[in-house]
Amino acid sequence: MPDFSTIDFTAILPFIAIGFAAQVIDGALGMAFGLINSTLLVSMLGMPPALASASVHAVETFTTAASGVSHIYHRNVDWRLFRRLVIPGVLGGVIGAYVLSNVDAAVAKPFVMAYLAAIGLFLLYRAWRGALTLQSPKIVAPLGLAGGFLDAAGGGGWGPVVTSNLLVQGAAPRTTIGTVNTSEFFLTATVSITFFTQMGLAAFSLATLGLLIGGLVAAPLGGILAKRVPARPLMAMVGALLTLTSAYTIWQALR
Template identity: 75%
Template sequence: MPDLAAVDWSAILPFIAVGFAAQIVDGALGMAFGLINSTILVSVLGVPPVVASASVHAVETFTTAASGISHVLHRNVNWQLFLRLMIPGVIGGVLGAYVLSSVDAGVAKPFVMAYLACIGLYLLFRAWRGEVERREPRVIAPLGLVGGFLDAAGGGGWGPVVTSNLLIQGTEPRQTIGTVNTAEFFLTSTVSLTFFLAMGWKAFTLATVGLLIGGIAAAPLGGLLAKRVPARPLMAIVGVLLSLTSAWTVYQAVAQ
């Protein structure tokens, strides 16, 4: 565990900024905190994937708690959908953390990201056409299981996988984002505990401290933004973000 008394605070300022920006995006759009931070830790700083995932999930335990409270206060949560997502999500998260701690799960990541990029383009097309009709989602528990697994094994993915697929099924954007964010707290808490039991304190670095400070500072703002932004532009922004982040991840995997 980092010695906070000996921390060079100027060195972690970039991580505070990244954590703040990533949490603003995640809280408002229901995705990208894990993807943004894991990408920077692994691709820019050379942190091993298992350590990056453990660090990000430790931070998300706190940021998703603050973000979830914000969404609850702004009435952005569908509690029936929450329960149907949260339980299989936790199960999938434990399985994903175990796989990442034992084997290389990065092989499938480019294929998952290519799929999400296509989902993002489709959401963007629907927003452009004005198609934001409401429907009851049919595929929920399997979606939570897969989303939880990919989130733990890939260092991020719960929001992109679950939020985007629920929107495809016709759920209301504001409540979808709030519900997925709130359920993520239980997922990240379970995944963090699993990593801690498998790896101990060596999973957590000074970068974790910076991401935590920035993320907690930004977390209360996400629920307000999700409540204020209309459904059509919200769906469009989700589509753009999902397409760009997924395409960038695929490019990095192919370029290696």
């Protein structure tokens, strides 16, 4: 862990801005904080994937708690769906963190991102087509397990995998986003603990501190945005973000 008393804190301002922007998007659309920040840490700073994922999850332990409180306050949480997601998600996260700490999981990433890009395009089509048919999602526990695993092993993925697939099954956008954000706290806390048992305190860095400050400032805004934006535009924004981030990650991996 660095000695923060000797650091020029102007150096963390870019990370504060990135953490703020990523958390606004994540809180409002149910995804992207992990993907945006992991991509930054790995591609721009050259941080090893396991260390980047550990850093992001350390930050998300705090930001998801604040975001979850906001979503609960604005009544964006479906508690039945929450109970079905949390335990499989935590289990998948523990397995994914252990795998990433000991095995290179980067080989599968382009294939996962191609799948998510296709889901994003489908969500855009549903939003463009017209009225949404809402229904209770049937496949939840396996989705939570897969989302938790991919989130830990890939440095981000809980929101893109879980939110997008629940929306495809007909879940209401507002409560889906609120529920996925709120349940993510338990996933990130567990994943962080798992990483620390494997790697120690190496995840704490100057970048981590900046992302944490920016993320905490932005966290309360997500619940407000998810509550006030209508369902069709919300689904369209989720689809667009998912398609763009997945396409960029594929391009980075195949260069």
